[in-house]
Amino acid sequence: MQKDTQCVHSGTRKDPNTRGLTTPIYPSSSFEYLDTPENVYPRYFNTPNQKSIVRKLCELENAEEGLLFSSGMAAISTTMLSFLNSGDHLVLQKDIYGGTHHFVTTEYERFGIEYTFVSNRAEEIEKAVQKNTKVIYIETPSNPLVLITDIAATAQIAKANKALSVIDNTFATPINQNPLDLGIDIVTHSGTKYLGGHSDLCCGAVLTRKDLAVRILATAANLGGSLNAITCYLLERSLKTLGLRVDKQNRNARIIADYLQKDPRIPKVYYPGLENHPGYAVAKSQMKGFGGMLAFELDGREPERFLKNLKIITPALSLGGVETIICSPAKTSHQKITDAERAELGISDSLLRLSVGIEDADDLIADIDGALIEN
Ligand SMILES: *Cc1c(COP(=O)(O)O)cnc(C)c1O
Numbered sequence: 377m378q379k380d381t382q383c384v385h386s387g388t389r390k391d392p393n394t395r396g397l398t399t400p401i402y403p404s405s406s407f408e409y410l411d412t413p414e415n416v417y418p419r420y421f422n423t424p425n426q427k428s429i430v431r432k433l434c435e436l437e438n439a440e441e442g443l444l445f446s447s448g449m450a451a452i453s454t455t456m457l458s459f460l461n462s463g464d465h466l467v468l469q470k471d472i473y474g475g476t477h478h479f480v481t482t483e484y485e486r487f488g489i490e491y492t493f494v495s496n497r498a499e500e501i502e503k504a505v506q507k508n509t510k511v512i513y514i515e516t517p518s519n520p521l522v523l524i525t526d527i528a529a530t531a532q533i534a535k536a537n538k539a540l541s542v543i544d545n546t547f548a549t550p551i552n553q554n555p556l557d558l559g560i561d562i563v564t565h566s567g568t569k570y571l572g573g574h575s576d577l578c579c580g581a582v583l584t585r586k587d588l589a590v591r592i593l594a595t596a597a598n599l600g601g602s603l604n605a606i607t608c609y610l611l612e613r614s615l616k617t618l619g620l621r622v623d624k625q626n627r628n629a630r631i632i633a634d635y636l637q638k639d640p641r642i643p644k645v646y647y648p649g650l651e652n653h654p655g656y657a658v659a660k661s662q663m664k665g666f667g668g669m670l671a672f673e674l675d676g677r678e679p680e681r682f683l684k685n686l687k688i689i690t691p692a693l694s695l696g697g698v699e700t701i702i703c704s705p706a707k708t709s710h711q712k713i714t715d716a717e718r719a720e721l722g723i724s725d726s727l728l729r730l731s732v733g734i735e736d737a738d739d740l741i742a743d744i745d746g747a748l749i750e751n
Pocket of ligand 1 (some may be wrong): 447448449450473475476515519544546547565566567568569578579580695
């Protein structure tokens with residue numbers, strides 16, 4: 377089946393009682409256990425609603441098994457803690473989601489886990505690997521500069537060094553990028569973003585091979601970050617239009633990136649679909665679409681004034697919804713890191729990150745243009 381068909385049909389458990397077309401919501405937290413193959417319990421990650429979505433996501437990511445979490449950070453932290461022991465070493469990209477950066481820098485020391493931050497260049501990732509490196513963690517396109525990391529090269533480095541490769545595939549979605557096909561061991565998602573897609577739910581997912589999923593489940597059941605049935609229902613509903621939404625977001629982002637690039641008031645545009653983006657060639661080889669995320673810098677204009685002048689595009693946190701939103705990474709996602717670290721990452725105070733929605737591209741461009749004129 378192709379992606380759009382999987383989005384609609386994979387994993388759906390039609391209602392056996394009423395013959396309704398959608399998976400019913402099974403809110404039970406107590407399940408009978410006599411004569412059943414396994415004990416079912418929400419925190420064991422095996423309720424019917426959890427399993428139904430895991431099936432859909434597995435088909436979309438070409439994974440064998442998966443787990444659904446109550447947030448993206450629950451998925452990421454549980455995965456990391458499943459494989460990293462005291463004395464182990466982690467190599468991770470420095471331009472990653474602020475929350476992941478924060479998790480590593482504030483928690484790992486007391487667990488005795490070592491880590492090295494690297495750029496998105498494969499040579500640098502390889503150089504940072506030590507004898508005790510157990511996990512290599514990347515995010516591509518990255519947040520907020522949409523830098524591109526070579527997925528196949530990273531997977532290769534991990535294999536050669538008997539480490540696990542983990543990728544945060546949130547920005548790309550399974551529609552635009554399937555890292556498991558390129559040799560990556562584990563994919564994580566913040567489902568709060570594109571998978572949910574309507575800025576109204578919080579969840580996360582891990583997709584991987586069966587043996588690794590079994591290991592993650594053991595830690596996940598201890599940490600307890602599973603997803604409730606109602607949110608599962610909302611997520612399943614959202615996923616039916618994932619392909620449609622992402623396709624439109626890809627197209628809108630491209631149109632806006634092209635527009636911004638030609639505008640003299642915008643000195644710099646970051647979008648992996650632009651030929652002058654440093655990661656363009658790699659992005660083209662590993663992505664089916666370039667995604668709905670882009671970033672740009674304003675010329676001398678006051679970013680806050682520009683944001684307040686916008687009428688459709690809303691300055692807001694998070695990303696991946698049907699509505700176009702914008703944020704200043706220095707004031708939001710990357711607020712917790714130091715000024716020096718921000719400067720090193722190339723995140724200036726005039727950088728703005730756009731999460732492109734599914735509105736009409738002409739309206740979005742008119743909104744940006746109007747806010748620039750009024751500035
Ligand atoms: C939002 C986000 C996360 C964290 O997800 P939550 O659902 O907020 O816990 C992780 N990675 C990326 C790339 C994100 O955008």
